[in-house]
Amino acid sequence: MSRTRVLLVGAAGETGGSIANGLLENPIFEVYALVRPRSVQKPAIQRLQERGVHVRRCDLRGSEESLVDALTEIDVVVSCVGPAEQQDQIPLARAAKKAGVKRFVPCGFITIAPPGGIMWLRDEKETVYNHIKQLALPYTIVDVGWWYQLSYPRLESGRVDYAMTTANNEIVGDGNTPTAITDLRDIGRYIARIVIDNRTLNKMVFAYNTVLTQNEIYHLLEEISEEKIQRNYIPEETVYTRVLAARQASETYPFDPVKFIPRYLAEYQLSWGIRGDNNPEFAKYLGYITSKELYPDFKPTDFKDYLETVVRGTAKGIYTDRIISRAHQRSFPRTESSDSLYTRIFPRTESSDSLYMSR
Secondary structure: OOOEEEEEEOOOOHHHHHHHHHHHOOOOEEEEEEEOHHHOOOHHHHHHHHOOOEEEEOOOOOOHHHHHHHOOOOOEEEEOOOHHHHHHHHHHHHHHHHHOOOEEEOOOOOOOOOOOOOOHHHHHHHHHHHHHHHHOOOEEEEEEOEEHHHOOOOOOOOOOHHHOOOOOOOEEOOOOOOEEEEOHHHHHHHHHHHOOOHHHOOEEEEEOOEEEOHHHHHHHHHHHHOOOOOOOEEOHHHHHHHHHHHHHHOOOOOOOHHHHHHHHHHHHHHHHHHHOOOOHHHHHHOOEEEHHHHOOOOOOOOHHHHHHHHHHOOOOOOOHHHOOOHHHHHHOOOOOOOOOOHHHHOOOOHHHHHOOOOO
């Protein structure tokens, strides 16, 4: 039986790395990574090659001919590009069509939200989806819950700082809005099933582990850590004010991360925290199939078990390659311009830019 050849764009990023892991665990896949020629010798790419990932050298902004060559004999393309590279998937999709790719998985992998003015990042992705449909290119769109790794707050003792990207000490609204969450590490396990499932072809899939409110997450971490966590409630009016200010500041184009990152995070808070978009029921309303429906036998990572590893000191942090100052990470200073995850999730650096880092 021939193996399914899957090419990853953004294999060195957080989401891409999870997907690489999920595919490499299953011998039916032959895994490839699309890498800029200048990045082939970078340590992250070298590590992937050592694990059996084949590298195809090509730049997303290169010629269409070079992209077609890079996609030759590839069955499935999975894209995990960063927020600034969403539109780069359009020539990639055209090349995939010409190369005869059997399934194209564009860079979704965000929380549930309706298109059309709620989240700018969602609308950027929808532009790509529409282009794929215009090409009649076989596709699967996969979105996920808010990551476990970003969902819990800081403890006053500082003992979970090592695994955190930010203090994350804001509760949006009253904290009782249910939101779906997913362990980053499980995304790859979901993808390994989704991309070979005929039921998901030309469909949207919502891959999530469980549904909790922020208050429930705080209570659970308090129970595990035996520490009291101060509640910092952010009223709905403040969220809308942030959204408006971030949208007004981000009108400059081309992409300016200093202006757009605050917009991403404010609109995330609006969508999952205030509107309550990020839940399975709304996903079904929008036309998604959920992972629970598709794979009732799938055993996701338990959220409480994950929090216990965080408190024990054995969890793995995320975006650690993009945290400039460890002292800064420990103290988590707060400003209005870097209020949540702004400066640490999406900063453009030589390492992240050259590896097509994921969201």
